[in-house]
Amino acid sequence: MTNETSVSNFILLGFPTLRRWRLSLFILILVIYILTVAENSFIIIIVRVSQQLQTPMYFFLSNLSFLEIWYTTAVIPKMLETFLTTRTTICLHCCLVQSFFHFFLGITEFLILTAMSFDRYIAICKPLHYTTIMTRKLCSLLALGSWSLGFVVIFTQTVLLLKLPFCAGNIIDHYYCDIGPILKLACSDTNLVEFLGLLGTVTIIPSSFLLTVVSYIYIISTILRIPSSKGRQKAFSTCASHLTVVTLFYGAVLFMYSKPTAHSSFSLNKVVSVLNTVVTPLLNPFIYTIRNKEVKAALKKAITK
Template sequence: MNTSTVTEFILLGFPLLPDLHRIFFVVGLFMYIIAIIGNGCIPIIVAFIPRLQTPMYIFLSNLAFLEMCYTTTVVPKLLQALLETRTTICFYCCMAQNFFHFTLGTTELFIITAMSFDRYLAICKPLRYPMIMTNNVCIQMSLATWYGGFIIMIFQLPILWTLPFCSSNVIDHFYCDFGPMLSIACADTTPSQLLELLSSILFILSTFSLNILSYVFIISTILRIPSALGRKKAFSTCVSHLIVVSILYGALIFVYVRPSVLHPSPGTRVVAVLNTILTPMLNPFIYTIRNTEVKEAVRSAIHKKRWTLKEGI
């Protein structure tokens, strides 16, 4: 049972460079809007263009929808912290933010891993791929990633929920992160810190290893393709995903896979900003602007629509 006497928390946000906070707010708001619009367009494009309704783009639609939710759990409070000198969040709101942020973050790791496995099958097992990765299997895998993220975090929520917060209510961060919250608890948090570290190592490093293993097989298969054009085409289908994997896991390992996460340094805070707003903003550009198949499908759909309208006239 929670014995906390704290009813709200104060988020310190970014105490450095206060004179630039309004500029940061404008930049952050712009990036947030772009992230929402960009990721929102991906499921719509996939839903309306049958040519893109394949496992690869079903996974991508899941990732895009997740990115919209993921960035929304943190960025509004971040923007508020840049405008106000004192940003508060109620106790239960803080717990909810923590739960959804890490649930969606864990789900993202599973979706990214599923996408790597999909690319492995498509490139390394092309003849068996249509039989293995059907749309039904893809949908079931997508649902499993969401379900897995929820189940994992529902068992970790009591770590924070049951801790007493009876003295300081100032969280040295711009959102309700595990480490800064553990640092102000009125109890011995060593077991909680150990569990948090072990969870980070288990889910971050294990999924990262699976992604790397998939790409070891993928790259070795691509290098054996005799045609230079064939190698280029095969590699182009997975290079976008490899970029996202590198950015995402680089940030997560830097922030969470370390002995002490109680007091975030300015460096970890900056990386956390990049992970919660920059990466969701870049994903649509990485996956669509650089993707020839998506651009050709969109052009074809627009051309077909124009032709239909002319015929109607």
């Protein structure tokens, strides 16, 4: 028999070394969150109302924007609380729900980005067959498959987390309920949960990354064979935004979760994770629309109406 105390609440440390700037950081993150929700909502609305944006690329983009709204909403509100209070608590089940949605939406984003790279591959490498391959039915299946697979991968791990007893303290050295810091507080064997997390990581992330890389190898080789420089520039501009987003997202995630374990240090990961949970969702709408003539034309037409 061991003397175990059941934990029902966790304390999120947030960024204790930045306490002196907590008010400034609160205002900054709040503004970023409001802008992120507004920008991604704008993309969803403009794609919905504009006839000229009823294409597979913008269908996947609106899926990505919808995902980004909830991805940030799952994390940032509690993050803002860590700047306002000296002791930010979150109930055990609330913590696991937050962790579930964070990773469910994160995995889904990998898959949506992979579907978008496939769309760009067909558009550039097989333009004459684009309309017959990228049908509404196929786009819907790719989107539904991305959401469903993301849910299934994380749901199993979350169910196992619910069964773990927590008695090794209740302080999470993070601004949200990351799986790694949660596992450090468990007082029973976490090998199965860690194995499932590692299995999901090494199957979803590398496979989606590999498919994206292969797509872009074909895309770039096709673009280089275009005789005119104007044609090459036009072809590359159709996938430059997606390539930029993929680089930002995969770079940060591969750094943080390539070796998930309950016994690693999370100091640097905590800082890098801000890139994915705060910065990237803010930048994505800008990256996809700032040089996009179709979106600008659709917005101008909508305003005129």
